[in-house]
Amino acid sequence: MAVMNSQQLKNKIERQVKRIRKAERNHRQSLPSVGTLGLVMILPIIGAVYLGHWLDDKVEGYSTHWTISLLFAGLVIGIFNVYFLIKE
Numbered sequence: 001m002a003v004m005n006s007q008q009l010k011n012k013i014e015r016q017v018k019r020i021r022k023a024e025r026n027h028r029q030s031l032p033s034v035g036t037l038g039l040v041m042i043l044p045i046i047g048a049v050y051l052g053h054w055l056d057d058k059v060e061g062y063s064t065h066w067t068i069s070l071l072f073a074g075l076v077i078g079i080f081n082v083y084f085l086i087k088e
């Protein structure tokens with residue numbers, strides 16, 4: 001078993017501290033992104049469906065044309081939101 005001198009031990013501990021600090025910094029930066037992915041995906045869909053339902057209520061008779069159309073539009077917007085958030 002090799003015996004380390006004090007300088008080698010100091011260098012090893014400094015490398016470990018730097019590695020731990022880098023991991024903590026990266027972990028803190030990724031948490032807000034993960035937490036908001038669901039919101040940036042779901043909120044446009046919910047808003048679009050709500051708007052579509054409101055528009056369908058303004059049309060005479062039973063219709064879901066606007067609701068379904070805006071559902072897909074909200075889905076596309078949500079996908080783009082997630083893409084641009086991950087791209088950052």
